[in-house]
Amino acid sequence: xxxxxxxxxxxxxxxxxxxxxxxSDVSPRVLAxxxxxxIGHLDPLFVELMDDVKGLLQYAFQTENELTIxxxxxxxxxxxxAFVNLVECSDKVIVCQNGVFGGRMKENVERCGATAxxxxxxxxxxxxxxxxxxxxxxxxxxxxxxxVHAETxxxxxxxxxxxxxxxxxxxxxVIVDAVTSLAGIELKADEWGADVVYxxxxxCLSGLPGISPITFSNxxxxxxxxxKHKVQSWxxxxxxxxxxxxxxAKRSYHHTAPVNAVYALHEALLMLEEEGLxxxxxxxxxxxxxxxxxxxxxxxxxxxxxxxxxxxxxxxxIPEGLDDALIRGRLLNEFDLEIGAGLGELAGKQxxxxxxxxxxxxxxxxxxxxxxxxxxx
Amino acid sequence: xxxxxxxxxxxxxxxxxxxxxxxSDVSPRVLAxxxxxxIGHLDPLFVELMDDVKGLLQYAFQTENELTIxxxxxxxxxxxxAFVNLVECSDKVIVCQNGVFGGRMKENVERCGATAxxxxxxxxxxxxxxxxxxxxxxxxxxxxxxxVHAETxxxxxxxxxxxxxxxxxxxxxVIVDAVTSLAGIELKADEWGADVVYxxxxxCLSGLPGISPITFSNxxxxxxxxxKHKVQSWxxxxxxxxxxxxxxAKRSYHHTAPVNAVYALHEALLMLEEEGLxxxxxxxxxxxxxxxxxxxxxxxxxxxxxxxxxxxxxxxxIPEGLDDALIRGRLLNEFDLEIGAGLGELAGKQxxxxxxxxxxxxxxxxxxxxxxxxxxx
Numbered sequence: 048x049x050x051x052x053x054x055x056x057x058x059x060x061x062x063x064x065x066x067x068x069x070x071s072d073v074s075p076r077v078l079a080x081x082x083x084x085x086i087g088h089l090d091p092l093f094v095e096l097m098d099d100v101k102g103l104l105q106y107a108f109q110t111e112n113e114l115t116i117x118x119x120x121x122x123x124x125x126x127x128x129a130f131v132n133l134v135e136c137s138d139k140v141i142v143c144q145n146g147v148f149g150g151r152m153k154e155n156v157e158r159c160g161a162t163a164x165x166x167x168x169x170x171x172x173x174x175x176x177x178x179x180x181x182x183x184x185x186x187x188x189x190x191x192x193x194x195v196h197a198e199t200x201x202x203x204x205x206x207x208x209x210x211x212x213x214x215x216x217x218x219x220x221v222i223v224d225a226v227t228s229l230a231g232i233e234l235k236a237d238e239w240g241a242d243v244v245y246x247x248x249x250x251c252l253s254g255l256p257g258i259s260p261i262t263f264s265n266x267x268x269x270x271x272x273x274x275k276h277k278v279q280s281w282x283x284x285x286x287x288x289x290x291x292x293x294x295x296a297k298r299s300y301h302h303t304a305p306v307n308a309v310y311a312l313h314e315a316l317l318m319l320e321e322e323g324l325x326x327x328x329x330x331x332x333x334x335x336x337x338x339x340x341x342x343x344x345x346x347x348x349x350x351x352x353x354x355x356x357x358x359x360x361x362x363x364x365i366p367e368g369l370d371d372a373l374i375r376g377r378l379l380n381e382f383d384l385e386i387g388a389g390l391g392e393l394a395g396k397q398x399x400x401x402x403x404x405x406x407x408x409x410x411x412x413x414x415x416x417x418x419x420x421x422x423x424x
Numbered sequence: 425x426x427x428x429x430x431x432x433x434x435x436x437x438x439x440x441x442x443x444x445x446x447x448s449d450v451s452p453r454v455l456a457x458x459x460x461x462x463i464g465h466l467d468p469l470f471v472e473l474m475d476d477v478k479g480l481l482q483y484a485f486q487t488e489n490e491l492t493i494x495x496x497x498x499x500x501x502x503x504x505x506a507f508v509n510l511v512e513c514s515d516k517v518i519v520c521q522n523g524v525f526g527g528r529m530k531e532n533v534e535r536c537g538a539t540a541x542x543x544x545x546x547x548x549x550x551x552x553x554x555x556x557x558x559x560x561x562x563x564x565x566x567x568x569x570x571x572v573h574a575e576t577x578x579x580x581x582x583x584x585x586x587x588x589x590x591x592x593x594x595x596x597x598v599i600v601d602a603v604t605s606l607a608g609i610e611l612k613a614d615e616w617g618a619d620v621v622y623x624x625x626x627x628c629l630s631g632l633p634g635i636s637p638i639t640f641s642n643x644x645x646x647x648x649x650x651x652k653h654k655v656q657s658w659x660x661x662x663x664x665x666x667x668x669x670x671x672x673a674k675r676s677y678h679h680t681a682p683v684n685a686v687y688a689l690h691e692a693l694l695m696l697e698e699e700g701l702x703x704x705x706x707x708x709x710x711x712x713x714x715x716x717x718x719x720x721x722x723x724x725x726x727x728x729x730x731x732x733x734x735x736x737x738x739x740x741x742i743p744e745g746l747d748d749a750l751i752r753g754r755l756l757n758e759f760d761l762e763i764g765a766g767l768g769e770l771a772g773k774q775x776x777x778x779x780x781x782x783x784x785x786x787x788x789x790x791x792x793x794x795x796x797x798x799x800x801x
Contacts, residue, residue, distance in 0.1 A: 082459035120497035257682025305634025
């Protein structure tokens with residue numbers, strides 16, 4: 048059986064400016080790292096690299112959690128790993144939803160056979176701590192509280208520190224989705240008391256897409272050890288993954304790590320360490336302020352109240368009468384500029400302009416503003 | 425919080441010759457493809473590439489199955505995707521085990537809450553069709569039969585064509601683990617009637633590690649549509665992934681594909697198409713025969729009966745009195761040559777020498793023989 052379609056050839060992608068909700072621009076340094084020769088995933092030198100990646104991730108998450116690793120799958124698998132490891136079928140989980148990804152958390156809870164108690168906020172608003180407090184009072188038997196720190200669907204930050212405190216004060220475990228927040232805005236896993244925090248490599252880290260950094264507190268590990276039933280996912284069972292990412296000498300085979308993507312993540316994390324977290328946050332903030340001011344001059348209105356805007360993901364209202372797909376198509380085809388469409392109920396109503404990681408720089412910001420000026424003229 | 429350890433620097437891997445059980449050597453063509461600029465996973469040009477990858481995978485699997493895609497996670501996630509989509513908690517699955525990976529299949533069945541009926545064969549022997557036939561007669565209510573085509577832990581091929589026929593004659597669905605077989609030995613998904621076949625990119629395809637090609641027959645898709653309960657994994661739910669990898673215009677967001685790893689897979693699949701499947705099989709076979717003859721001259725004995733040996737993965741008995749780890753360490757440190765240790769109950773008893781994909785060539789074969797000659801002297 049041969050292929051029916053015409054033969055294809057090597058793919059040569061265009062050089063886009065990536066200002067959507069991820070992936071963000073990947074630095075040539077990171078691309079070069081990813082293209083170095085593949086070595087075995089159990090090679091002693093790769094095991095050393097794994098240890099170094101763990102240390103760099105601890106810095107990024109601001110944690111001393113020993114179980115801090117890059118999962119060999121995208122952020123949505125990171126979310127699933129958080130839930131399937133902490134949650135059992137008889138458990139109750141309080142899920143705060145103010146966008147697409149809170150809804151995905153609900154799906155995860157229910158697919159564990161557990162009960163999700165929903166705390167709902169309008170898409171575009173942060174999670175309301177008072178509503179969470181009331182839900183905790185009403186459901187003192189809940190085991191876990193889960194929320195999204197930076198909602199990728201709306202561009203909204205929630206007050207993770209306060210939400211974590213409310214859950215910890217009630218003796219509950221906390222799962223924090225930091226897919227879009229890690230390295231873009233302040234995130235202090237240990238100081239805030241988060242028990243599981245997961246992220247993605249393709250947002251403010253600007254590694255290659257495909258890996259999910261994740262960290263588990265000692266309380267989370269204890270909860271995993273105290274489970275009555277096996278984790279329903281073999282691939283994401285942290286009992287097994289701990290053996291693979293454990294201390295050097297005891298490393299035991301579980302799956303084959305995405306070796307070259309780990310090279311890329313390592314290099315991206317080195318770049319973060321060189322710049323420093325605070326400098327990275329300040330850069331994201333400064334470019335965001337300039338972009339927002341420029342968009343405002345063009346007559347475009349931000350969708351989120353100033354206090355809760357994510358500097359790394361700018362949600363903009365699409366003005367009445369403009370053709371969403373046409374504008375995005377022109378930006379892509381005439382300027383090699385990718386911005387994001389609205390997601391879920393915001394499709395056609397908002398654009399999402401990312402300034403994440405490597406993408407957050409003056410040149411991109413200027414390119415975006417001049418391109419918008421041209422296509423809106 | 426800064427890092428306590430000394431600052432680290434860019435990782436420069438050595439250039440190893442990868443003759444273990446995977447990853448195999450990655451061609452410079454594939455590494456170059458992976459390092460091209462990242463574009464968005466919903467970019468129209470990436471969507472075109474996804475379609476091309478699907479077509480090339482259909483060729484590799486020898487199938488016309490529409491649902492033929494690269495899953496965004498390693499082969500062990502491919503295995504999990506096969507089971508969690510086909511199997512529900514009330515189901516019975518016949519699992520043939522003759523090595524590590526049949527045991528992992530049992531784990532997957534049980535984590536779905538289903539019952540695994542085991543057909544056991546000695547590690548190092550192929551699956552015995554007569555035993556499967558007897559199990560099918562004894563359990564006519566089983567929904568699925570599952571087996572490993574090429575056992576990576578033992579280097580043994582099983583007669584996939586016969587095993588598939590037995591299952592299909594009984595009206596059961598068949599799951600085939602082709603992680604190590606795809607592109608290395610004959611595999612005809614459609615002709616043999618396999619319903620789900622999954623593989624990995626880091627074996628005989630010599631793409632970058634981290635992706636699992638998988639194909640579902642129309643019967644498998646019908647079984648997924650007929651499920652009574654939701655798939656327990658959100659990340660691996662084919663109902664959702666079908667929307668992401670579906671026809672171009674209807675593409676809907678599910679997760680972020682590992683864009684650059686897909687570039688690499690595309691290039692690796694182009695190389696396979698250029699060579700042709702039959703030529704690839706013949707190359708694997710020829711290099712295997714020369715390696716086996718050379719090892720025999722050195723006094724090393726193959727672990728598997730000739731008829732069932734995998735040309736891409738050569739299991740060798742470790743001679744009495746030799747220090748397994750010391751020999752492998754010398755091969756690695758003095759020759760940059762990686763071979764595989766024994767896995768599970770074969771640890772310390774066998775070596776696994778891979779001649780997979782790009783690694784299957786005359787130079788590697790000669791390097792391996794001369795290096796063994798030196799360290800065994």
